[in-house]
Amino acid sequence: MTKLQEVDIGTQPLERFREFIDPERLDGAIATAARLRDALKGRVVWHVNSTAVGGGVAEMLHVLLPYVRGCGIDARWLVLEGAEDFFVVTKRLHHALHGSVGDGSSLGEDARKIYERVVAENAEDLVARVRPGDVIILHDPQTAGLVPHMVDRGVITFWRCHVGADTRDEQTDLAWDLIGRYLDRAVANIFTRNQYIPDCCDHGRSVIIPPSIDPFAPKNQPLDDNVVRSILAATGIIADPPGDAEPSFRREDGSPGRVERQSVVDRHGAPPSWDNRLVVQVSRWDPLKDPVGVVRGFAEYLKSNASDVDTHLVLAGPDVKAIPDDIEQAQVYHDTSAAVKELPDGIRRRIHLACLPMEDLQENAAIVNALQTHASVVVQKSLREGFGLTVTEAMWKSRPVLASAVGGILDQIEDRVDGLLIKDATNPVEFASLLAILLQDEDRAAKMGAAARKRVSENYLGIHSLFAYAALIERFGE
Numbered sequence: 001m002t003k004l005q006e007v008d009i010g011t012q013p014l015e016r017f018r019e020f021i022d023p024e025r026l027d028g029a030i031a032t033a034a035r036l037r038d039a040l041k042g043r044v045v046w047h048v049n050s051t052a053v054g055g056g057v058a059e060m061l062h063v064l065l066p067y068v069r070g071c072g073i074d075a076r077w078l079v080l081e082g083a084e085d086f087f088v089v090t091k092r093l094h095h096a097l098h099g100s101v102g103d104g105s106s107l108g109e110d111a112r113k114i115y116e117r118v119v120a121e122n123a124e125d126l127v128a129r130v131r132p133g134d135v136i137i138l139h140d141p142q143t144a145g146l147v148p149h150m151v152d153r154g155v156i157t158f159w160r161c162h163v164g165a166d167t168r169d170e171q172t173d174l175a176w177d178l179i180g181r182y183l184d185r186a187v188a189n190i191f192t193r194n195q196y197i198p199d200c201c202d203h204g205r206s207v208i209i210p211p212s213i214d215p216f217a218p219k220n221q222p223l224d225d226n227v228v229r230s231i232l233a234a235t236g237i238i239a240d241p242p243g244d245a246e247p248s249f250r251r252e253d254g255s256p257g258r259v260e261r262q263s264v265v266d267r268h269g270a271p272p273s274w275d276n277r278l279v280v281q282v283s284r285w286d287p288l289k290d291p292v293g294v295v296r297g298f299a300e301y302l303k304s305n306a307s308d309v310d311t312h313l314v315l316a317g318p319d320v321k322a323i324p325d326d327i328e329q330a331q332v333y334h335d336t337s338a339a340v341k342e343l344p345d346g347i348r349r350r351i352h353l354a355c356l357p358m359e360d361l362q363e364n365a366a367i368v369n370a371l372q373t374h375a376s377v378v379v380q381k382s383l384r385e386g387f388g389l390t391v392t393e394a395m396w397k398s399r400p401v402l403a404s405a406v407g408g409i410l411d412q413i414e415d416r417v418d419g420l421l422i423k424d425a426t427n428p429v430e431f432a433s434l435l436a437i438l439l440q441d442e443d444r445a446a447k448m449g450a451a452a453r454k455r456v457s458e459n460y461l462g463i464h465s466l467f468a469y470a471a472l473i474e475r476f477g478e
């Protein structure tokens, strides 16, 4: 029989957030959690997804569930099992929900049969574990088919969708056609943005919970300037000498970590020094992140601001050699490098393409943290974006952010208050003139950075997600 795997969950106290958020909000969240714990009377809150490691959902569950257990609520996490044919279908579904064709395989009746067979096998084990009155939160397309099984068992069932597309098209219709039929009986469906709610879930029982970041993770923990400097020098993004501190950070499990590995930096001059200002974009080498557009926009900025002699651009992403099966990223990296080569020498010397080491993802995260912390401006010039985590990460570090007015970024940034939005993401002149505002008016940039930090501390930390889930279970969980 197919067996779901149970993932171990530690415990963490919500009190940990006290240094980061308004104390009244924290007390409110603690009170809500206590109320929920009492109302649940020992009933279990289950989460089911399709992997224990890798990917945003697994990362989020690893971060958030220990707090739920820390509140005395019996949270458990199960991972479903499936053979390769199942994951081919669900990967295809994932792409289709984004509006893209993926590997182009069918989402027709054959795919449905594979999907329903594996779901039914998992349901058998799951039904034996849960009890009527328990609460279950099923994550993403892989688990949608479990909804009717859980409802029939008397479990209070939510389905959480972490993906979506702003507009409907043939692909999204195909995907919703396959999984939409299972969702109607969930007490509520949860989406990242309003625009992502498909017609089949537009029945007044869909709610929005945006993604959150973990302020204690290597990616977002506070780093002293000296440490930032040492990390950036140790990995070769800026010139030596390093700061007075060690290039150190705190790992997820609390143990000390150290940045040792070099980034591979494609550049045509000397590394920037600590005193140079950096414009930074961190993202996968993906055409939709438009790294070539960032290069052209930055070149446009330098051309029209000849008096700026100290600002450099760093485009950072994963080391493409570490992801050999991802040919597209290698191609985009290559195209970006070629776009830099075409520029006049004085400009290209100030552009650095950094491939960050991927052997140790926490080390990689610490480098991202140092870059975002040190940046004078963080840009995210995406052509399309679900919810731009890099935007929230930079805002958390009080950075002024310049980002395209697309997708979830429209929810994340209030234009001219806590960042600047590029109306036409394909226009390098607009990019250049908005960048000039942030680089030349440092007071204004600092004010936006402070507002950005406030926005994140009020809306986008893990505790806000927990609070939103707790409120949802209280509201629907009778």
Ligand code: UDP
Pocket: 219, 282, 283, 284, 316, 317, 318, 319, 356, 364, 365, 368, 387, 388, 389, 390, 391, 393
């Ligand atoms: N990221 C990283 N190392 C890299 C490049 C990106 O850790 O070399 C992280 C980045 O900090 C962010 C995530 O990958 O947390 C990307 O999320 P985002 O929502 O910005 O874009 P996605 O890649 O999901 O489209």
